[in-house]
Amino acid sequence: MSLPLIKRERIFAAVLIIPCILFITVFAFYPIGYSFYLSLHRIILSLPEIGQPFVGLENYRALLHDKVAMHSLINTFLFVFISTFFELLFGLVIALVINRQFKGRGFVRAAVLIPWAIPTVVSSQMWRFIFNDKYGLFNFILFGTDVSSYKAWLAEPVFAFLAIIITDVWKTSCFAALLILAGLQTIPDELYEAARIDGASAWQQFRKITLPLLKPALLVALLFRTMDAFRVFDLVFVMTQGGPADSTNVLQFYGYKKIFTEGLMGYGSTISVLVFLISFAVAMLYIRFIGTKLFKETA
Amino acid sequence: MNRLAFYIVTTLVIFFSLLPFLWFVDTSLKTEIEVTAIPPVLLPSGTLHFYRSSIENYNLLHYVKNSIIVAGSVTVITISISIFTGYAVARLRLKYKGLIMGALLMVSMFPQISIAGPVWRILQSLGWLNSYQGLILPYVTLTLPLGVWIMASFFKELPSELEDSAKIDGCSHTQTLFKIMVPLAAPGVFTAAILVFIYAWNEFFFALLIMTQQEFQTLPVGIALFQGQYTLPWGEIAAASTVATIPLVLLVLLFQRRIVRGLSAGAIKG
Numbered sequence: 001m002s003l004p005l006i007k008r009e010r011i012f013a014a015v016l017i018i019p020c021i022l023f024i025t026v027f028a029f030y031p032i033g034y035s036f037y038l039s040l041h042r043i044i045l046s047l048p049e050i051g052q053p054f055v056g057l058e059n060y061r062a063l064l065h066d067k068v069a070m071h072s073l074i075n076t077f078l079f080v081f082i083s084t085f086f087e088l089l090f091g092l093v094i095a096l097v098i099n100r101q102f103k104g105r106g107f108v109r110a111a112v113l114i115p116w117a118i119p120t121v122v123s124s125q126m127w128r129f130i131f132n133d134k135y136g137l138f139n140f141i142l143f144g145t146d147v148s149s150y151k152a153w154l155a156e157p158v159f160a161f162l163a164i165i166i167t168d169v170w171k172t173s174c175f176a177a178l179l180i181l182a183g184l185q186t187i188p189d190e191l192y193e194a195a196r197i198d199g200a201s202a203w204q205q206f207r208k209i210t211l212p213l214l215k216p217a218l219l220v221a222l223l224f225r226t227m228d229a230f231r232v233f234d235l236v237f238v239m240t241q242g243g244p245a246d247s248t249n250v251l252q253f254y255g256y257k258k259i260f261t262e263g264l265m266g267y268g269s270t271i272s273v274l275v276f277l278i279s280f281a282v283a284m285l286y287i288r289f290i291g292t293k294l295f296k297e298t299a
Numbered sequence: 300m301n302r303l304a305f306y307i308v309t310t311l312v313i314f315f316s317l318l319p320f321l322w323f324v325d326t327s328l329k330t331e332i333e334v335t336a337i338p339p340v341l342l343p344s345g346t347l348h349f350y351r352s353s354i355e356n357y358n359l360l361h362y363v364k365n366s367i368i369v370a371g372s373v374t375v376i377t378i379s380i381s382i383f384t385g386y387a388v389a390r391l392r393l394k395y396k397g398l399i400m401g402a403l404l405m406v407s408m409f410p411q412i413s414i415a416g417p418v419w420r421i422l423q424s425l426g427w428l429n430s431y432q433g434l435i436l437p438y439v440t441l442t443l444p445l446g447v448w449i450m451a452s453f454f455k456e457l458p459s460e461l462e463d464s465a466k467i468d469g470c471s472h473t474q475t476l477f478k479i480m481v482p483l484a485a486p487g488v489f490t491a492a493i494l495v496f497i498y499a500w501n502e503f504f505f506a507l508l509i510m511t512q513q514e515f516q517t518l519p520v521g522i523a524l525f526q527g528q529y530t531l532p533w534g535e536i537a538a539a540s541t542v543a544t545i546p547l548v549l550l551v552l553l554f555q556r557r558i559v560r561g562l563s564a565g566a567i568k569g
Contacts, residue, residue, distance in 0.1 A: 006392060012472040013391035016383040017399065020443055023380065027440035028406045031417035038416055097308040110555040111313045117547040118320060119501035121519040122540040126319045129326065129533055137322055140338045147337055174316060175562070182563035227408040234503045238523050252504075255412040260419075260508055269416050276413035283408050 032276060038269035045263030052266075059270045069271065071246055072254040075161070079250060080229040083168045087225050088218065090169065091176030096210075098177075099184045112174040120171065124238035127167040128154065154240055157247030164235050164248055172228070176221045183217020184210070216290065223286040230279045251275050320544065327537035334534045349534035350542075357532070358513065359539050362521035365510075366543070368431055369517055370499035373438040377446045377495045378488060380439070385450025385487075386476055390462065400451075407444035411504045419508055429512045437505050442495045449494070449561050453487025454480065490561035493554055497547060518543040 003011075039059055041052045063069055098108055115123065130137045133152035143149040154160045187210065195205045233252040236242055242249035242257070251271060259268030326334060327350065328343035353359040388396050418437055419428070427433035457480065465475045481488070503519040510516045516524075522543060525536050551558065 009392050009472065010394075013387040013393040016387040016391075017393070019380045020384040020403075020447060021399075023436075023440045023443055024402060024406050026421075027418060027437050028409060028414060029402070031414035031421070032409070034417035034420075035413055094308065094312055097305055098312075100305070102305075106555060108309060108313060109559065110552050111316050113551045113555055113558060114320065114548060115316050117497060117551045118544050119503070119519050119522075119547070121501075121503050121523045122323075122544055123319070125522060125536050125540055126323045129537070130319060130322065132533075134337050135335060135339050135533065137339060145338050150337075170315070170319065174312070178559050179563055182559070231410045231412075231504075233411070234519075234523075237503075237507075252410055252412045256415070256504075256508075259416050265416055265420075272413045272416060275410045279408060279410050279413075280405075283405070 035269045035272040035276070038266055039273050041266045043265040045265055055266070059267045062267060063270045063274065068246055068249065069251075069254060072242075072249045072251050073274075075246075075248065076230065076232070076250045076252075078161075079165060079168075079232055080226055083165045083172075083229050084222065084225045086165070086169045087173045087176045088180075088222060090173035091180050091221065092218070094174065094177035095180040095184055099181055109178070112177065115171045116175040118171070120234035121238055123167060123171050124235050127163065127170070128239045131163050155244055157244050160240050160244060160248050164232070164239060167235055167239070168229070168232065172225065176225055179221040179224070180214065180217055183214050183220075186217075187213045219286065219290045223283070223290065226286070227279060227283060230275070230282070323537045324541050326533065327541045329534060331534065334537075335530075349538040352532075353535040353538045353542075357521070357525060357535055357539065359521070359542060361514070362516060362518045362539070363542065365431075365515055366500055366518040369434050369438065369506075370496050372431065372435050373442060373499040374492050374496045376435065376439050377442045378450075378492050380443060381446030381450045381491060382476075382481060382484075382488065384443075384447045386454050386480060388447070389451040389454035390457075390459075390480070391472075400448075403444040403447055406440065409441075411441075415504070415508060418505070422509060428509055429515045431515070434506060434509050434515075434517070437509070438499050438502060441502075441505075442498050445498065446491045446495055449491040450484065450487055453484045453490075457483050486557070490554075490557045493550055493558060494561050497550065500543075500547065 040054060040056060042050065042055045042059075043052050044050060094112070098105070098112075118126075129135070131153040133139070133150055133155070136150075136153070138153065139150040154163055191209050191213075192205055195209060200208070231252055232250050233256065236248050236250055236253045237256075240248040242253050252275060255268050255271035255275065258264045258271060262268075325341075325343055328345050328347070329340065330344055330346055330348060333340045333343060334349075350359075384399075387393055388399060393399075422428050422433045422436075425433075427436075461479055461483070462475055465479045470478065501519060502517075503523065506517045506520045507523070510520060513521075518539070522536060522539050525532055525539065527535075
């Protein structure tokens with residue numbers, strides 16, 4: 001009780017954050033380290049009698065020679081690039097168009113949020129059904145009643161990959177649009193008025209005012225979408241199971257299969273570590289671009 | 300010209316946003332024969348056959364129950380912890396704030412696979428695989444970044460006069476937090492709760508690993524694993540999907556403004 005006020009405040013604050021620190025330490029940071037530890041051992045869940053022999057970097061050497069893993073790595077990158085690109089592009093267009101006062105704006109916003117709110121498993125099943133070879137809406141829209149032309153879209157490697165991207169873009173473009181919209185609304189109208197008085201065209205206004213001022217919002221949307229795309233799993237699990245012929249296999253799905261289907265806890269953990277390192281590097285890169293604003297904002 | 304473009308794009312966006320889901324709702328109201336008709340039948344006869352079947356043959360209500368238990372508990376726990384942490388970070392003197400928020404940001408970006416194996420092993424050694432707490436604990440961890448971020452940004456906007464006068468009137472720190480600050484930040488609590496609930500309701504990856512027994516599985520796992528004897532039970536999948544999605548659609552319709560606000564909290568305040 002005799003402690004000075006400032007000191008008491010510090011103690012109170014420290015006590016308040018304990019539960020949060022405990023959770024993220026035990027269930028997030030410790031597991032990261034533990035994944036690295038596991039990746040240096042040979043652990044096969046179905047063979048507990050071999051124990052956990054330390055094998056050094058052997059699992060990593062095997063990973064480099066694992067063609068499916070490298071293929072999944074490339075697929076993951078392709079998926080991240082293509083889907084994020086289209087999500088931001090559509091997001092920007094949608095945001096620019098609906099950035100105005102109009103009747104029923106709340107309804108539009110709600111309609112746009114629905115794909116985002118739908119569980120990914122559900123949207124995956126929905127699109128899987130739309131691309132179904134016999135009963136699918138996609139075949140019906142393309143070929144009408146000409147049943148003989150119906151295709152099994154998800155059985156074609158290139159299209160299966162596209163289908164996953166389409167589903168992801170469908171689900172999250174609008175989310176990107178909302179983030180970008182929030183950024184658009186911070187741009188003061190006076191800037192546009194001044195530009196109009198100076199005789200700037202709509203395109204010039206977009207290039208010289210909208211884009212530069214929108215950069216922070218765009219980068220944040222890009223960061224969020226990229227990190228989320230790296231985690232792609234539900235779509236692949238439900239729609240294609242990584243097939244056909246590994247054409248839609250991505251790292252998170254491959255790692256899941258190695259660890260939990262095949263029980264290769266040691267080898268699978270190298271994939272966990274790889275995915276972590278890649279996404280960490282990408283996040284750092286973005287955060288350097290965005291600057292430390294994100295941290296300062298709350299610090 | 301501009302107006303025309305606006306109407307065209309808006310209509311297209313609404314159309315494409317809603318079409319796939321409406322098609323699934325449509326499918327869930329068909330009869331067995333209509334679902335497997337080639338080419339597809341557009342208008343259903345409006346029977347609830349598949350809803351009954353997914354309850355009777357696929358234990359739909361069981362999944363619903365598990366999802367409510369898990370998502371509900373996660374929301375309560377995450378929000379409580381987020382209130383504490385968000386308040387400490389936003390309004391109190393505390394060292395290493397940047398580090399804490401950075402760590403949380405990092406957690407929000409972890410690909411789940413990078414912690415999946417160890418989390419599974421920890422739960423296994425505790426005997427908590429196939430138990431509610433086994434799924435609730437990782438979910439709380441993964442939703443904390445969102446919760447703390449939102450709460451911190453709401454707490455920060457409150458005027459400090461109230462806090463100061465509470466202190467002058469002799470309120471302890473705990474009293475100030477619970478009697479003054481939390482009620483004022485109620486909109487933030489509510490926003491964070493909606494988002495955390497949606498996350499926990501929708502999560503699939505950890506639910507798949509941790510809940511291997513049907514008894515404990517949540518809706519997403521159930522829907523992903525529905526299997527018929529010979530073919531996929533599309534009608535039942537569509538019915539269960541509709542059931543899983545309706546609460547979310549309601550949340551979105553009622554609270555879209557809050558949700559948007561919460562999603563951009565902290566992220567877009569350049």
